[in-house]
Amino acid sequence: MLILLLTDAPFGPNVKVSNWDISTGLDQLEVSLAKSSSWIAAHWIDTDWSGWFSANDFAISSDGGSTWKFVWYIRPPDTVNCWIGDPSVASDPTNPDKFYAVGMIYCNPSDPKGEVYFCKNTGRPDTITSWSCSILPPNDGWAYFKDKPWIISLGGGVLLVNYTTDKYGSYEIDIARSTNDGSTWNTIRLSGVQSTVAYFYRDGSTVYLSQNNFNSWPNIAIRVRKSTDNGATWTSLGDAVSFSPGSSTYCPNFNRPAKIHNHITAQGNNIAVAFIKPNGSYCNVGVAYSTNGGSTWNNKYVAQASIDQVLPMIASSSPSNLYVMWQEKVGSQWATKWASSSNWATTFSSPGRVSDHNYTFNQNPAGHDYNGFLYDAGNLFAIWANDYYGDDAGAVYFTRTAYTSLEEALDNGIAGEFDIYTVDGRVVARNVKNLKEMHLPNGVYFLKTGTRVIKVVR
Amino acid sequence: MFWLIAFGKGAAITVPVTPAPDKKPGEWRTYNSTISPASESPKIEGIRWGSPVIINLSGKGEDPASATLTGRGEDLKGFSNITVYIKGNGNVKFNLYYTYDGKYMMLSRDITASESWQEIVFNLSEGLEFGLGMPNRPDVIMPYKLVISSEGNAVINFGGAYIRR
Numbered sequence: 375m376l377i378l379l380l381t382d383a384p385f386g387p388n389v390k391v392s393n394w395d396i397s398t399g400l401d402q403l404e405v406s407l408a409k410s411s412s413w414i415a416a417h418w419i420d421t422d423w424s425g426w427f428s429a430n431d432f433a434i435s436s437d438g439g440s441t442w443k444f445v446w447y448i449r450p451p452d453t454v455n456c457w458i459g460d461p462s463v464a465s466d467p468t469n470p471d472k473f474y475a476v477g478m479i480y481c482n483p484s485d486p487k488g489e490v491y492f493c494k495n496t497g498r499p500d501t502i503t504s505w506s507c508s509i510l511p512p513n514d515g516w517a518y519f520k521d522k523p524w525i526i527s528l529g530g531g532v533l534l535v536n537y538t539t540d541k542y543g544s545y546e547i548d549i550a551r552s553t554n555d556g557s558t559w560n561t562i563r564l565s566g567v568q569s570t571v572a573y574f575y576r577d578g579s580t581v582y583l584s585q586n587n588f589n590s591w592p593n594i595a596i597r598v599r600k601s602t603d604n605g606a607t608w609t610s611l612g613d614a615v616s617f618s619p620g621s622s623t624y625c626p627n628f629n630r631p632a633k634i635h636n637h638i639t640a641q642g643n644n645i646a647v648a649f650i651k652p653n654g655s656y657c658n659v660g661v662a663y664s665t666n667g668g669s670t671w672n673n674k675y676v677a678q679a680s681i682d683q684v685l686p687m688i689a690s691s692s693p694s695n696l697y698v699m700w701q702e703k704v705g706s707q708w709a710t711k712w713a714s715s716s717n718w719a720t721t722f723s724s725p726g727r728v729s730d731h732n733y734t735f736n737q738n739p740a741g742h743d744y745n746g747f748l749y750d751a752g753n754l755f756a757i758w759a760n761d762y763y764g765d766d767a768g769a770v771y772f773t774r775t776a777y778t779s780l781e782e783a784l785d786n787g788i789a790g791e792f793d794i795y796t797v798d799g800r801v802v803a804r805n806v807k808n809l810k811e812m813h814l815p816n817g818v819y820f821l822k823t824g825t826r827v828i829k830v831v832r
Numbered sequence: 833m834f835w836l837i838a839f840g841k842g843a844a845i846t847v848p849v850t851p852a853p854d855k856k857p858g859e860w861r862t863y864n865s866t867i868s869p870a871s872e873s874p875k876i877e878g879i880r881w882g883s884p885v886i887i888n889l890s891g892k893g894e895d896p897a898s899a900t901l902t903g904r905g906e907d908l909k910g911f912s913n914i915t916v917y918i919k920g921n922g923n924v925k926f927n928l929y930y931t932y933d934g935k936y937m938m939l940s941r942d943i944t945a946s947e948s949w950q951e952i953v954f955n956l957s958e959g960l961e962f963g964l965g966m967p968n969r970p971d972v973i974m975p976y977k978l979v980i981s982s983e984g985n986a987v988i989n990f991g992g993a994y995i996r997r
Contacts, residue, residue, distance in 0.1 A: 394841050427969055429844070448845045456849050457969050481849055483972045491847050502843040515850055521964055538964070542863050543898025543979040544927045545964065565894045566983075568927070568940075570963045591940045592960050623961045624935075631935075634963035740970055743963075 384775050385712075388730045391433055391442045391757065391770040396422045401736055401768035402431075405759040407746025408463040410470035413499055414439050416757055417461035417475050418770055419741055426453030428740075430461040430477045432493075434500045439755065439772045446502045448477065448491060456481040458491075459741055460522050467576075468529035473499045474556070476510065476523040476535050487516035490523045490537050494556055510535060510550055511559045519545075522743075526574035528581065531555035534605040536572040536583065547572045547585050551605050564608060567597050570634060571743070577640040581605050584614070584638035584647045593618050596636045596647050598668055611668030614647050615660070625650075625657035627682040627703050629738040632657050637744070639690040643667040644718045648686035648698055653678055659686040659700045663719040676700075676713050677725045683711075687747035689754060694718055699728055699747040699756050701735070708735035710745075710758045710771075728773060734762035780809060780819075780830045790823040857904040857975075858882050864897035865889045870989055874917050874949050878994030881914070882978075885990050889924065889982040896983045901993065903976035908932060908956060908995070916952045916978065916993045920945040922986025928954045930976035935961040945988055 392402040405418035413434050420431040429449040433442045450456035459478045466472035475493040480486050490510040497504035510523070523537040535550040547569045549562040564572075564585070572585035580602050587595035595616040599608040623631040633650045640646070644665050651660025651673065662673040676698050677683070686700040696715040701708055702725075710729035713722045736742075739760055746757040754775040760768040792809060794802040796819060806812055809821075821828050858881065860867045866888045873884040882901045891897040908914075908930055916926065926941045937959030941952060964974070978993060 444841050446843050446845050447841075448847065450849045451846045452849060479847060479849055480969070480972075483969070485975050486972055489849070493845070502845075505845060507845045507847050509847060509849075519964070540900075540979075542896065543900050543981045544925075563895070565896060586963070588938065588940070588962055591938060591962070619960060621960075623963065631961045631963040 384726060385728050385730070385754075385756065385773045386776050388771045388773045389439060389442065391416055391772050392418070392420070392431070393442060393444075396765060396767035396769060397424075398766045401739055401742075401760055402770045403739055403742045403759045403768065404459070404461065404744060405746055405757050405770050406462045406744065407748060407755060407757045408465040408473060409748060409750050409755055410465040410473075411751075412436065412470040413465075413473070414755065414772075415463050415465065415473050415499065416442070416746065416770065416772070417463035417477070418759055419459055419461060420447060421740065422767065427457050428459070430458050432463070432475060434473075435772075436500065439774055442772070443500050445500055446505055448493065448507060450479050450481070452481075455483065460743075462524045464525040464527045464533075466527045466529055471495075471499060472527075474525055474527055474533060476525045478521060478523065479509075481516045487518060488520040489513060489516055490520055490535065490550075492535065492556055512561060514541070522571050524573050526576060526581070528576060528604050532604050534574060534581065536574065538570045538572070544568050545570050549605065553604075562605075562608070564599070569597070571636065573637050575638045575640055577642070580640070582638050582640050582645060583608065584636040586634045586636055587613060590616065594623075594633060596649055596662060598638065598645060598647065600668070611645070612671075614645075614664065614668070614671045615649065615662035615673045617652065620652050620655065625682045625684060626655055627737050628657065628684045630684075630742055632684045635685065635743065637687050639688045639696070641690050641693040644690075644693045646688055646690065646696055646719055648688035650684065650686070651675055653680070656680055657682045657684055659683045659698060661688065661696070661698060661719045663696075665718055672719075674719065676722050685743070685745050687745055689747050689749040691749045697747070697749065697754055698722070699745065699758075701745070701758060701760075703735075704732050707732040709733070710756065710761075712754075712756070728756050729758070729761070729763075729771065730773070731763045736760050736762070736768050739768070780814070793822045795820040795822065857902060859902045860885070861900040861902065862898070864891060864895060865899045867899060872989060873991040876915070876917065876994055878915065878996040881993040881995055882990065884992055887980060887988040887990055889922065889980070889986040889988070891982045891984050891986075893983070896981050898979055898981040900980075901978040903930070903978070908976060911956060911995050911997055913956055913996050914954045914978075914993055915996060916954070917949050917991030918943070918945055918952065918988050919947060919949045919991075920986065920988040921947075922982055922984065922988070924980050924982045924986050924988060926952060927979040927981070928959075928976070929974070929979070930956065930959070931974050932956050932959060936964050936974045938962045945986065949991060
């Protein structure tokens with residue numbers, strides 16, 4: 375038993391979420407992820423249709439991601455003049471059965487405009503009849519180009535959706551805010567910053583927002599804001615980083631504007647944003663980080679290399695522990711990788727694997743600007759798309775870690791009398807009742823109690 | 833306001849859409865600003881884009897003003913620059929959004945308007961893709977548009993924009 379465990383990667387076997395035989399060359403793209411204590415939900419772009427270009431799919435797992443159920447897809451009724459994109463999903467932190475989804479409906483191919491759709495369930499999230507969708511207010515009738523929505527639920531019916539809009543001339547981020555579970559909404563304009571992409575993260579009673587900032591174009595900055603009143607008002611924390619994208623926002627081996635990306639996490643006064651930090655002509659993963667609430671910022675490469683690394687997604691579990699996931703070119707193929715930091719980005723581990731395989735990858739996709747990566751209750755949960763492993767089409771894959779930090783394992787109720795092993799199988803101690811009093815050197819260990827074995831990192 | 837259709841690998845939710853009509857090339861869209869006709873314009877060469885107008889921008893701090901000149905819904909392929917002529921007073925920002933070499937680009941300039949005509953040249957090869965456009969559908973080409981914005985008050989005599997090879 376222990377021998378088998380020793381060969382495990384930190385992430386478990388990969389599960390194909392888009393679990394049908396996808397038509398040749400048609401991709402599953404741009405997947406987002408949300409989790410409650412009962413369910414894990416995914417929402418992504420699906421181009422595998424014969425009658426129209428694309429729909430956004432919603433699937434859910436009730437067994438921790440081992441199996442997935444395709445619940446619904448959304449598309450406009452006019453699939454010639456309108457089409458969809460940019461799916462984002464969120465879970466209600468106060469109701470494990472409640473999920474929300476947003477995405478784009480674009481219309482007018484000759485002069486594209488967009489409105490955001492908003493979906494929520496009122497019964498079981500794995501049942502289509504529980505779900506209803508509508509256009510997010512204000513419905514301007516496709517008068518403006520809105521794009522790239524991202525949703526977060528703060529619980530108790532409080533919802534925030536950010537998106538970019540040209541309503542005010544140049545592109546800015548607006549926030550739609552509801553305090554009654556999406557029945558009514560008001561709009562908050564984050565003026566003063568030209569911006570096309572924003573993300574949310576909630577840390578306790580503080581909500582953070584990261585957004586790209588084109589005010590000093592052709593340099594790109596990342597502006598960070600925070601709210602301490604459930605998203606009603608926002609304070610700027612300034613720009614976390616500013617950089618020159620060089621001659622293109624694309625990457626040599628990824629034909630998307632990857633350098634406009636910014637994904638945020640925070641713990642107390644520690645804030646971190648994952649972005650693409652150019653490395654010569656290559657796209658590499660960077661992290662801009664602060665340990666004083668955004669007063670000052672540093673930034674660095676996570677794993678500098680002369681290859682393309684794209685779509686970095688960031689998660690955290692404590693004011694020390696930071697995790698980054700990305701997709702990276704490996705030879706002629708790609709892989710999903712990750713790295714961790716136990717000192718809030720001061721140093722990072724060597725990259726490890728998230729995908730248990732390398733895969734062919736569509737380097738010229740019709741949209742692929744993010745993946746899903748989150749931390750919950752001692753584990754990391756990862757989902758990515760555009761993965762041609764064993765197939766002739768780009769699929770969505772999911773995996774999760776099988777280990778946790780010792781402190782987090784204890785905080786999540788891991789209790790009993792343990793035998794402790796190192797990763798090479800050496801017994802460190804037997805019949806340990808109080809793990810907190812064990813002064814283990816930093817490293818990965820196996821804890822065995824009865825028939826149960828868990829991996830932990832110290 | 834929605835309906836369900838049982839279908840194949842899942843079930844569909846469709847949302848009704850009622851798109852607004854396209855803006856015609858040369859039309860202006862305003863926010864906290866007004867547009868009035870003007871007769872004065874410098875004599876220059878090129879394909880004219882937009883008639884001479886006077887733009888009165890009334891930005892209010894966190895609520896900046898803008899006037900947006902709508903372009904044509906086709907590619908600018910084959911053209912090298914767009915030249916804009918203005919005079920007036922106030923500090924304004926020009927943002928030109930356009931599709932070039934298959935990507936949706938932006939060029940940006942901060943201008944202090946003066947009583948003399950100024951020539952502002954946007955070299956289309958100098959823009960960078962900023963991450964919008966061709967949204968998930970490769971056959972879509974975003975039209976171009978010129979946004980003139982101000983965080984305060986500004987009055988701009990817009991002499992027209994000229995598209996040149």
